[in-house]
Amino acid sequence: MTARRQGALPxxxxxxxxxxxxxxxxxxxxxxxxxxxxxxxxxxxxAGRSRQPAHAVAxxxxxxxxxxxxxxxxxxxxxLCAEVARAGRRRRVVVSSERFANADADTARAVVDGLxxxxxxxxxxxxxxxxxxxxxxxxxxKTGHRHAYVDWLDGMLRRPPYDKPTxxxxxxxxxxxxxxxWAKAAGAENLTVVVVDQGDPLWQLRAFEDxxxxxxxxLQPERDGFTNRSLTAAEVELLxxxxxxxxxxxxxxxxxxxxxxxxxxxxxxxxxxxxxxxxIATPAWARRAAAAVSAEMVAGIRDSGVRVMGGLDSLVxxxxxxxxxxxxxxxxxxxxxPVSAVHAAVAGALAAAAGSP
Numbered sequence: 001m002t003a004r005r006q007g008a009l010p011x012x013x014x015x016x017x018x019x020x021x022x023x024x025x026x027x028x029x030x031x032x033x034x035x036x037x038x039x040x041x042x043x044x045x046x047a048g049r050s051r052q053p054a055h056a057v058a059x060x061x062x063x064x065x066x067x068x069x070x071x072x073x074x075x076x077x078x079x080l081c082a083e084v085a086r087a088g089r090r091r092r093v094v095v096s097s098e099r100f101a102n103a104d105a106d107t108a109r110a111v112v113d114g115l116x117x118x119x120x121x122x123x124x125x126x127x128x129x130x131x132x133x134x135x136x137x138x139x140x141x142k143t144g145h146r147h148a149y150v151d152w153l154d155g156m157l158r159r160p161p162y163d164k165p166t167x168x169x170x171x172x173x174x175x176x177x178x179x180x181x182w183a184k185a186a187g188a189e190n191l192t193v194v195v196v197d198q199g200d201p202l203w204q205l206r207a208f209e210d211x212x213x214x215x216x217x218x219l220q221p222e223r224d225g226f227t228n229r230s231l232t233a234a235e236v237e238l239l240x241x242x243x244x245x246x247x248x249x250x251x252x253x254x255x256x257x258x259x260x261x262x263x264x265x266x267x268x269x270x271x272x273x274x275x276x277x278x279x280i281a282t283p284a285w286a287r288r289a290a291a292a293v294s295a296e297m298v299a300g301i302r303d304s305g306v307r308v309m310g311g312l313d314s315l316v317x318x319x320x321x322x323x324x325x326x327x328x329x330x331x332x333x334x335x336x337x338p339v340s341a342v343h344a345a346v347a348g349a350l351a352a353a354a355g356s357p
Contacts, residue, residue, distance in 0.1 A: 019098025
């Protein structure tokens with residue numbers, strides 16, 4: 001897929017990228033953070049001091065930033081708004097955080113007003129729901145959830161009103177409603193949907209260059225350092241079991257958070273899974289249910305009048321034969337994880353627990 005030049009947004013634009021989660025936000029934010037000086041030379045400011053202004057956005061949209069024990073406050077949000085305002089009338093400003101996707105209608109309106117009102121242009125990045133389901137479940141496990149994948153899918157896809165055990169999922173990922181909510185806040189003419197190209201991971205960066213009037217190739221993904229690779233099925237299962245043990249303990253919430261984060265960090269550092277490592281598998285019934293929801297969402301976005309970059313139809317998978325595989329929820333074979341990886345993860349978690357206040 002090639003990004004077609006559609007004309008850059010006006011120089012005074014405040015581009016507010018709201019995610020949602022698991023749509024390439026880590027790569028995008030890393031590229032912007034890495035390119036701050038080059039962006040400034042082209043009249044673009046990337047707001048905040050790190051990859052995303054997590055505390056500021058959490059202060060208005062809710063949640064607690066990962067890897068931080070500091071509570072978000074109104075002051076964080078006010079500082080971000082002041083930074084955006086100081087950028088001036090000619091400079092474009094980019095604010096990116098998937099946490100914006102947690103906002104309800106009133107909060108979305110407050111975000112638009114706080115970051116520039118009529119200058120704000122909202123960008124929503126989308127990828128197929130079938131890709132998001134296992135990724136988002138994994139993120140929930142990283143924050144302490146203990147539900148098996150099939151049980152979680154059952155709640156999200158087969159048990160109305162589809163808000164248990166994670167009510168935030170459809171607030172973020174009912175993408176037609178997400179687009180409608182923010183289009184109402186900013187105006188449909190001030191919202192662009194960027195569809196991630198699964199075959200070209202750099203296409204999303206090219207699309208943002210288009211929106212900001214940047215030279216092609218200026219935004220590049222980080223090559224080293226920060227990583228956000230997905231965990232394998234075995235790694236997630238280990239974390240899920242540890243979550244169960246932590247929930248039965250009397251450890252403070254902050255200490256449990258430190259242990260979980262240390263375990264994930266050590267797994268990523270000690271183990272590089274091979275191509276044959278078992279990944280999280282979505283059963284056939286859930287794939288069909290997700291495909292039906294995807295078709296509804298694409299129809300709603302198409303009718304919304306917002307600008308779309310990329311192929312909306314790519315968000316809807318091809319129909320599967322009814323007999324592609326059994327519809328039962330029988331668990332798959334137990335995933336395997338090298339003993340060395342388990343040892344490193346558990347040792348790191350124990351060290352984090354021992355060192356916590």
